[in-house]
Amino acid sequence: MxxxxxxxxxxxxxxxxxxxxxxxxxxSEQAYAYLLLAPAFLLLTLIAFWPLFExxxxxxxxxxxxxxxxxxxxxxxxxxxVLTGGNPFLPREVIDLSLTSSxxxxxxxxxxxxxxxxxxxxxxxxxxxxxxLLGFGQAFVMAKDYRGRRWFRVAIILPWAIPIVIQGMIxxxxxxxxxxxxxxxxQAIGVFGGSPLSTSRDSFFIILVADIxxxxxxxxxxxxxxxxxxxxxxxxxxxxxxxxxxxxxxxxTLPLVLPALLVAMLFRTxxxxxxxxxxxxxxxxxxxxSMTCLVVETMFSARLYASAATVAFITAxxxxxVVSVYLIKFRDTERGAYA
Amino acid sequence: xxxxxxxxPTPADGDDEAAGPFERWVxxxxxxxxxxxxxxxYTALIFFLITTLFPLYWLLMxxxxxxTTQDVGLLPRGFDPGLLLEGDLTMGAxxxxxxxxxxxVPFHRYMLNSFVLALVTTAIxxxxxSLAGYVFGRLQxxxxxxxxxxxxxxxxxxxxxxxxxxxxxxxxNITPFGLTPPELFNTxxxxxxxxxxxxxxxxxxxxxxxxxxxxxxxxxxxRVEGTTRLGALFxxxxxxxxxxxxxxxxxTFIAVYNEFFFxxxxxxxxxxxxxxxxxxLIAYQGQYRIRYDLMAAASIxxxxxxxxxxxxxxxxxxxxxxxxxxxx
Numbered sequence: 303m304x305x306x307x308x309x310x311x312x313x314x315x316x317x318x319x320x321x322x323x324x325x326x327x328x329x330s331e332q333a334y335a336y337l338l339l340a341p342a343f344l345l346l347t348l349i350a351f352w353p354l355f356e357x358x359x360x361x362x363x364x365x366x367x368x369x370x371x372x373x374x375x376x377x378x379x380x381x382x383x384v385l386t387g388g389n390p391f392l393p394r395e396v397i398d399l400s401l402t403s404s405x406x407x408x409x410x411x412x413x414x415x416x417x418x419x420x421x422x423x424x425x426x427x428x429x430x431x432x433x434x435l436l437g438f439g440q441a442f443v444m445a446k447d448y449r450g451r452r453w454f455r456v457a458i459i460l461p462w463a464i465p466i467v468i469q470g471m472i473x474x475x476x477x478x479x480x481x482x483x484x485x486x487x488x489q490a491i492g493v494f495g496g497s498p499l500s501t502s503r504d505s506f507f508i509i510l511v512a513d514i515x516x517x518x519x520x521x522x523x524x525x526x527x528x529x530x531x532x533x534x535x536x537x538x539x540x541x542x543x544x545x546x547x548x549x550x551x552x553x554x555t556l557p558l559v560l561p562a563l564l565v566a567m568l569f570r571t572x573x574x575x576x577x578x579x580x581x582x583x584x585x586x587x588x589x590x591x592s593m594t595c596l597v598v599e600t601m602f603s604a605r606l607y608a609s610a611a612t613v614a615f616i617t618a619x620x621x622x623x624v625v626s627v628y629l630i631k632f633r634d635t636e637r638g639a640y641a
Numbered sequence: 642x643x644x645x646x647x648x649x650p651t652p653a654d655g656d657d658e659a660a661g662p663f664e665r666w667v668x669x670x671x672x673x674x675x676x677x678x679x680x681x682x683y684t685a686l687i688f689f690l691i692t693t694l695f696p697l698y699w700l701l702m703x704x705x706x707x708x709t710t711q712d713v714g715l716l717p718r719g720f721d722p723g724l725l726l727e728g729d730l731t732m733g734a735x736x737x738x739x740x741x742x743x744x745x746v747p748f749h750r751y752m753l754n755s756f757v758l759a760l761v762t763t764a765i766x767x768x769x770x771s772l773a774g775y776v777f778g779r780l781q782x783x784x785x786x787x788x789x790x791x792x793x794x795x796x797x798x799x800x801x802x803x804x805x806x807x808x809x810x811x812x813x814n815i816t817p818f819g820l821t822p823p824e825l826f827n828t829x830x831x832x833x834x835x836x837x838x839x840x841x842x843x844x845x846x847x848x849x850x851x852x853x854x855x856x857x858x859x860x861x862x863x864r865v866e867g868t869t870r871l872g873a874l875f876x877x878x879x880x881x882x883x884x885x886x887x888x889x890x891x892x893t894f895i896a897v898y899n900e901f902f903f904x905x906x907x908x909x910x911x912x913x914x915x916x917x918x919x920x921x922l923i924a925y926q927g928q929y930r931i932r933y934d935l936m937a938a939a940s941i942x943x944x945x946x947x948x949x950x951x952x953x954x955x956x957x958x959x960x961x962x963x964x965x966x967x968x969x
Contacts, residue, residue, distance in 0.1 A: 349838030
């Protein structure tokens with residue numbers, strides 16, 4: 303049996319293959335393109351687009367009560383309620399407000415969605431700023447040629463490759479009052495309060511540091527790529543005409559790296575606005591409520607699927623706005639650079 | 642950082658005649674700024690080395706500090722190097738912590754699961770993204786830009802936005818078109834399918850760049866010689882962009898190994914149910930009195946595979962990240 307199928311299979315298959323390839327040869331380029339894209343879009347449809355559509359559908363229904371996942375159809379009511387702070391569940395039941403009261407950018411008693419929004423935006427802005435500054439420094443150091451550069455690059459990239467759960471473990475241990483040696487001195491000089499990992503303000507900064515530690519390398523690599531694409535002769539000309547290092551940086555490096563820098567910042571902003579894993583592993587979502595945290599908590603703790611879906615789509619919409627702003631800006635810069 | 646370092650460091654400007662070694666150095670650097678730049682460069686180098694590596698070094702100190710971990714400093718507390726020589730690997734003796742990591746929780750099984758999931762995902766992603774990258778990189782067709790944008794849009798959504806419908810689907814709680822889907826929860830498919838879809842966009846972007854850089858003449862020549870379209874793709878284009886394919890593979894592998902959300906929620910956490918590394922680490926919190934040294938040691942063990950990958954494939958990672966991002 304086995305040998306038989308082995309012997310007949312090749313001839314039969316080659317017949318099918320040759321017929322299929324003749325068929326493929328006769329396809330128009332348009333149809334051929336769609337054919338080759340089919341596997342990718344099949345996978346994306348099943349695992350990404352269909353769930354997103356389902357989630358969107360959920361966001362148009364009321365939250366379910368008593369075992370039901372969804373209530374009656376309410377159209378865009380959920381969106382209106384979340385955005386105006388009128389959603390009766392989001393402010394109270396999800397997270398204890400007393401924990402977030404010490405957060406620097408948020409007033410006590412504000413609607414919960416607004417807290418999550420402020421936490422997310424301030425996290426995204428601060429982390430991208432610091433990562434850009436550090437990334438620039440790292441890129442400069444990585445670009446130079448010296449002995450051991452390979453190992454220096456490995457050291458810089460390493461945090462970027464470390465699993466989020468381990469990154470979380472490191473910073474969780476580091477700021478555990480019993481284990482970490484930094485907590486007490488920082489408390490002594492008044493930077494930290496009683497238990498930093500369950501105080502919103504302190505945790506926010508610990509998570510910020512953890513994120514910067516892990517991902518500034520990503521920024522550095524993209525900036526490095528931008529720097530390496532700059533024509534060396536520009537620097538020679540600058541040197542001959544007596545430009546200082548700072549002038550070279552301002553007049554040559556910065557403008558020519560800008561497109562790469564903006565792409566890097568776009569990617570980092572996109573990621574920072576979805577921050578979740580590092581928060582969950584270092585402190586918890588109830589301490590530093592980001593937008594994704596709000597989605598997860600509403601979904602799993604409060605079991606308010608419709609509200610959660612609504613917040614998920616509002617988050618996506620917000621990210622979409624940021625992306626479009628970057629894209630428009632990026633287009634202008636590119637035109638400016640190569641005009 | 643170095644942007645701010647730029648203004649030259651000349652604090653001892655007015656002082657004269659004393660000519661201590663420091664002042665001589667300062668005067669020297671004013672005359673010869675290259676020297677100052679060099680000093681700044683090495684300062685920055687050391688600064689970055691310390692900031693990136695210190696957390697990992699400190700993790701090792703926690704691991705070596707034993708069970709009653711208190712205020713671990715720059716050196717492990719209560720660590721006796723003699724034990725290393727005696728080879729005492731009993732519970733509580735510090736070097737033994739790296740053995741206990743595997744006995745308290747079957748950590749090796751979790752790591753194996755992570756490996757298998759990452760490899761399967763990488764294989765699927767490379768196959769599917771190769772075809773898509775070829776189309777986006779080399780063919781002209783209607784709807785190219787909208788389709789690329791559609792792929793980008795996936796990264797706008799928080800991972801939780803995909804979760805509920807998939808969770809229901811994998812648990813057979815919904816029957817699309819009246820068909821009952823296979824029960825995938827607690828199987829590897831419940832993880833590598835979402836991973837494949839969510840990490841596909843990155844690989845498509847990377848491979849699009851690599852494929853578009855291959856000169857048209859090579860493909861045309863192959864076609865004139867009588868290869869089929871698909872033959873030209875698999876015999877000419879993909880081999881020529883092997884570095885790009887390798888890069889996309891490495892980045893996908895690292896991304897899956899890194900992933901938190903689906904790894905955490907798509908199994909019940911049992912090692913036999915293909916729970917990956919995430920669950921293995923979290924298992925230490927539930928399993929025992931809090932053993933910080935075990936958590937730290939497990940983290941170090943968990944970092945080793947990617948650390949090795951970064952050392953070996955450093956160039957590919959750098960080129961891949963930059964190619965994927967700077968596509969247009």
